[in-house]
Amino acid sequence: MTSEVDAVEASAPVRRTYSYLGPAGTFTEAALAQVPEARGHEWRSVRNVGEALADVVEGRSDAAMIAIENSVDGGVSTAQDALATVPGLRIVGEYLVPVEFVLVGRPGARLEDVSLIAAHPVAYAQCLQWLTASLPAHAHVPAASNVASAMSLLDGSSDADAAIAPPGILEHHELELLASNIGDNPHAVTRFVLVSRTVPPPPPTGADKTSLIVELPDDHPGALLEMLEQFATRGINLSLLASRPIGDELGRYRFVVDADGHLEDERMADALMGLRRFSPRVTFLGSYPRADRAVVRYPERYADDVFVEARDWLRGLISGEPELQD
Numbered sequence: 214m215t216s217e218v219d220a221v222e223a224s225a226p227v228r229r230t231y232s233y234l235g236p237a238g239t240f241t242e243a244a245l246a247q248v249p250e251a252r253g254h255e256w257r258s259v260r261n262v263g264e265a266l267a268d269v270v271e272g273r274s275d276a277a278m279i280a281i282e283n284s285v286d287g288g289v290s291t292a293q294d295a296l297a298t299v300p301g302l303r304i305v306g307e308y309l310v311p312v313e314f315v316l317v318g319r320p321g322a323r324l325e326d327v328s329l330i331a332a333h334p335v336a337y338a339q340c341l342q343w344l345t346a347s348l349p350a351h352a353h354v355p356a357a358s359n360v361a362s363a364m365s366l367l368d369g370s371s372d373a374d375a376a377i378a379p380p381g382i383l384e385h386h387e388l389e390l391l392a393s394n395i396g397d398n399p400h401a402v403t404r405f406v407l408v409s410r411t412v413p414p415p416p417p418t419g420a421d422k423t424s425l426i427v428e429l430p431d432d433h434p435g436a437l438l439e440m441l442e443q444f445a446t447r448g449i450n451l452s453l454l455a456s457r458p459i460g461d462e463l464g465r466y467r468f469v470v471d472a473d474g475h476l477e478d479e480r481m482a483d484a485l486m487g488l489r490r491f492s493p494r495v496t497f498l499g500s501y502p503r504a505d506r507a508v509v510r511y512p513e514r515y516a517d518d519v520f521v522e523a524r525d526w527l528r529g530l531i532s533g534e535p536e537l538q539d
């Protein structure tokens with residue numbers, strides 16, 4: 214018999230929590246706003262990527278949104294390293310946010326007086342050409358996020374004269390606009406991933422991406438080529454290949470790989486088994502729909518049914534079935 218309490222609990226909506234690099238107004242928050250399932254749930258603002266991922270691992274949050282790559286400065290190394298070392302995580306979605314930056318100061322500030330600039334290191338790297346040309350003698354104070362940089366001007370926590378921030382900052386805080394569009398590339402885009410605890414991958418959509426971290430076997434000629442062959446010989450295109458130091462000794466690197474396709478695609482499953490045989494350590498970070506929804510193209514000879522037919526043929530040989538000639 215179900216009690217009244219059970220009935221209420223069964224009908225109560227599930228509350229989920231999402232961690233993101235805050236405070237409100239960051240690009241990471243804009244990425245989280247693209248997740249339909251996150252609407253109406255709790256959004257927890259955190260101060261660094263490690264905290265966001267720890268929230269997920271330790272159960273304070275169901276998922277975390279983190280910046281992973283940008284079109285100007287490449288991979289976000291802190292995020293790549295965290296995904297390589299924190300166990301029990303899966304990427305379940307990918308989101309793109311166009312990024313544009315302004316330089317702001319306290320009310321009344323003037324561009325010619327700016328010397329010390331608060332900025333998130335990734336934002337700083339994306340504005341370096343403008344800064345070098347416009348404020349050649351400036352110094353950089355690292356900030357925890359694109360909004361924390363601007364807030365530090367107002368709450369007295371920084372000596373900086375100016376901050377790099379998203380344009381929307383002016384709608385929420387009383388700040389002086391010192392310069393607009395200071396990003397070095399007007400088409401800069403940042404790629405974010407939504408990370409949850411280990412779950413089965415969402416079903417294949419035909420427009421998916423698989424993220425992996427692969428270590429190479431001990432120094433031998435051609436080890437990197439051998440890793441790449443696992444993909445090339447199965448018709449799999451790579452959209453990201455980045456090396457990150459493992460950290461235990463000089464010259465040891467792990468590779469962050471994004472490959473077109475899904476773990477449930479026969480060619481991807483086969484490539485993963487190839488990697489597993491060859492590499493001392495393969496971390497599967499997830500298969501998830503591509504943000505651009507671009508359908509994955511591959512040569513016809515790597516289609517699922519070609520792998521299935523080859524496997525059936527082999528099974529037939531083992532079980533002694535007569536070979537049919539066509």
Ligand SMILES: O=C(O)C(=O)Cc1ccccc1
Pocket residue numbers: 234238239240241242280283312333335336357358359360403
């Ligand atoms: O989400 C933000 O706003 C951040 O501070 C991280 C960041 C930095 C630079 C580009 C995109 C995201």
